[in-house]
Amino acid sequence: MNGAGEGSSASSGPGAPTPQAFKWALLIPVVLLGAALAYAAWHLAGGGGPKAAVGQSAPELTLTDLEGRTFHLSDYRGRVVVLNFFTSWCPPCQQEAPDLARFAQSAGPGTVLVMVDRGEAEGPVRRFIQQYGIDAHVVMDPDNRASQAFGVTGQPETFIIDRQGIIRQHVIGPTTATGLEQMTAPWE
Missing domain, CATH: 1.20.5 (Single alpha-helices involved in coiled-coils or other helix-helix interfaces)
Incomplete structure (x- = not known):
């Protein structure tokens, strides 16, 4: 054995x-x-860094727009900025788009709509903007650094930034033209 x-x-x-x-x-x-x-x-x-928050200065953004020009958020100091993070394929962004177009048309000269696309190619973004007739400054965030700086986790997300560059509102999810008018009015 x-x-x-x-x-x-x-x-x-x-x-x-x-x-x-x-x-x-x-x-x-x-x-x-x-x-x-x-x-x-x-x-x-x-x-893991600090995120933008209501009551704090908006982080500086340096991005490229659809025409290939460099965009700096700080260039808009002195104006109220509606900073909207979106993607063209997102159903809530599509739902919100007509309201963004209406708001951009009705906003006074002291207010600007800036839309930040989160990581898409230019083609779908251009089609989205044209489809909904949105008159906004559209910039590209290919690596999501701007989204990270603002602590954006989804889309759409919108920030209202006053004339001094302070974040006054943060909206998670779609908003409306009326809502944007009400949120920007105190800062115009």
């Missing part, structure tokens, strides 16, 4: 680790290390 089978059963007897246990023992630290590295990269990229 002292054959080869008996010797091999002694090494895998009760209490001895199985090959699966060794795999899990190696896999768990690798997964945890990967998660820690992903979190560190997200944090360094701005994901």
